[in-house]
Amino acid sequence: MLQKSLIRRLDLITLQLFVAVHEEGTLTRAAAREAIAVSAASKRLMELEEALGVALFARQAKGMRLTPAGETLLHHARQMLFNIEKMGLELGEHTQGVRGYVRMLANLSAIIQFLPEDLRDFSECHPQVKVDLEERPSNGVVQGVLDGVADLGVCSSDTDVRGLTSVLYRHDQLVVLMRPDHPLADRDALAFADTLDSDYVGLHSASSINMRTHAAARAAGKVLRLRIHVPGFDAMCRMVQANMGIGILPLKAYELFGRALGLHAVKLNDEWSARSLILVVRDESALSPVSRLLFEHLSAPL
Template identity: 75%
Template sequence: MLHKNLIRRLDLITLKLFVAVYEEGTLTRAAAREAIATSAASKRLMELEEVLGIGLFVRNAKGMVLTAAGETLLHHARRMLFDLEKMGLELDEHLQGMRGYVRMLANLSAIIQFLPEDLHEFTTSHERVKVDLEERPSAGVVQGLIDGVADIGICSEDTDVQGLHRVPYRRDELVVVMRPDHPLANLDRVAFEDTLSSDHIGLHAASSINMRTHTAARSHGIPLRVRIHVPGFDAMCRMIQANMGIGVLPRKAFELLGPPLGLTAVSLSDSWAQRTLILVVRDTTVLSPVSLLLFDHLRRHLH
């Protein structure tokens, strides 16, 4: 008789809420994500457990953790919601084109250099798709995907992706940015070792660029003289303009931010200055149709 009760009493809102509770970790965040009052969300979850006759979550100080029964329901609920979304999107294509919602995490390099144009191209063809983009350091991108807070991530290729699916996205080049009156400013190329006598402006500790520059300095047995850490590329350029030191940035980011401040850039001769950014997803087979569409769009842009 259980299956008959499920057919009569299960609804899409409750299923979506159940999946959201798992992905967000708490009922409060899940209710906010699904635009449901917390009290109403709690009632729906209790009614679902009553219909099934078994607990779906264990509540603890860290949030809500699935029981074995909850893991079984999660598998089927995701498949049902995926199939229903796919059906709706395919039908809707005949009228107004694809629509949907994609959650993305990306490091600062990807957001500044490449994503504005790539996402503009995608959303121009798919005007009804909403993209929620959040900036995180590369390791944070991977952790966010593992935690289920995003569908697609972009990070540096040297990041430990912990078994997630990865494909190349874009290549970039790191350069040394400085004022035009710096002793190295007239060079075409410079070895990073030769910059270590200067003060550096560092990015936040978790950034891929920060880790690469510190690793390179240690390989030469010379500590990196970081005068100040800043949260982003624009702040780094302003500090360089104010004669606080020099800094390492992706070339395209410098081209967007540096020249208006009267700064110059010198290429690095070190091999680690050539980078590949990668696209990361948990599993392409479980991406929603619209997320897979964006993933395929982005992966075609490597050059």
């Protein structure tokens, strides 16, 4: 009976609304995002819960939180919406000769340093395959691959991959970014602990670099003197140039953004500053043919 009710009453608009309520935290914000009147959105959500016979959200003073049943539906709803989107893109792009579509998530370090050239080379070998790349912090990459939002992901190797298959992608080196007139600029290399008397420009709180630096500061018995969070490496370089503090970023990101601004970089000699990036998938054997092509391309030895 439940199965027949679901077939009749589930629709994409309601599923999109359900996901939006979870992501936005309130029905009002979700309705605005989906361009639906709040009363209509409330009715759709109520009918969905009636069709399923379970409560999907716990209504709280500060918003709406998923119930265990809601968590289950969220996983399947995201997968269904992704499959519908992917189907539409693949079918529509066949008319333009595109024979495959791969959705990929990656952290900022991978997108800035390595993926532009790697995806260019892949595209030259497979011009009829389209890659949709989205930036997320490393934990978000893992969650997105687990949820079926993406076929492949690239994240920091110190991320909990929660059962995903992982292979080495690349290595990078973190450096301390500073103005050339900073007191530490004459050093060839630095221990991170030696930088903790300086003000810092940090990446957004979910980034793996931000989490590493805070953990390293705690291990040194100090607190990171963070003056400002920024969304990316280019913004970090501008803030450091404006004398807002020093920052931690990969060497290649410094070469791309910081050097042109007249900034200086000093290598960190802490063990954690030599990083690895990994490629993650749910199940290598279950990848589509075009996703497998990209997986093999990115995981091939350099």
